[in-house]
Amino acid sequence: MASSEERRIQVLRAIVADYVANQEPVGSKAIVDRHNLGVSSATVRNDMAVLEEDGYITQPHTSAGRIPTDKGYRLFVDRLADIKPLSAAERRAITNFLDGAIDLDDVLRRSVRLLAQLTRQVAIVQYPTMSSATVRHLELVPITPARLMLVVITNAGRVDQRAIDLGDVITEDNAARIRDSLNSALAGRRMTDAASRVAELPDQAPSDLRDAFTRVCTVLVEHLVDHPEERLVLGGTANLTRNVADFPGSLRQVLEALEEQVVVLKLIAAARNPGAITVRIGEENEDEQMRSTSVVSIGYGRDDMLLGGMGVVGPTRMDYPGTIAAVRAVANYVGQIVSGG
Structure with a gap:
């Protein structure tokens, strides 16, 4: 990749990081001040112009700042080379919390509560599917x-x-x-x-x-x-109300969609293999009511045995690296517990 292209990716990463953290449009001066890119404000402005022309960022109003588009978030997620793992303390906390469960229902209820707390989003866990069970x-x-x-x-x-x-x-x-x-x-x-x-x-x-x-x-x-509609556990719905501005259409329609089990099952249906993360951003979501959200989902199980899916739903302005790390870690522990590993 040419250096100018790589630098634009770095500029996009900076815009995503600052916008996720502050919910404010990001300008070239802020990028130069906060991120050590080694270039001038003029160079960053030129890179932002190219990113905007290519549809990765947009100007929400007449200020000099820019925010990521769905396409920009997608490029950001696709270029995540490494996801920082959770700390040893965070992993111990997950283990201790889930190890205290007394049965399958308790495991899944605890998992939803934990995932909602770690990500500050809506957490979803699917009960183990009958078709894959023995x-x-x-x-x-x-x-x-x-x-x-x-x-x-x-x-x-x-x-x-x-x-x-x-x-x-x-x-x-x-x-x-x-x-x-x-x-x-x-x-x-x-x-x-x-x-x-x-x-x-x-x-x-x-x-x-x-x-x-x-x-x-x-x-x-x-x-x-007779495999009735699979059972689900949801938690943390109130997290969506923290920033209503993150849902430019209507937060109500998102909440209504989450009440429909079929819609929620579709959100995590992409999970096919244990440990495989899927991220769907904005317009990539099939259900129209969910197109102001992003969904990070994963299959849980052990080895090649997929037992069910889990994930989180939140605004597109999401801490993707942190959310992916949390979803992956919780799924790993749940898979071990439920499969008896």
């Missing part, structure tokens, strides 16, 4: 002599329950026999593969258990193939 254990709990509670526990710690009306009484010993047969056939299988295996089981059941076995398997198949 069956860890099945339990059949007698409620009455003719009614059982089916409990399905996945490798990600997700627990789902379904009631089963048997139409006839069953002993606890026979319920245990059915449970053991199901665990023997299904434990360790992916949820998506388990449904076809369950359909075969009633034909293999002992004749004295076949009716009860069939009823249990029917409910279990329905559970395995």
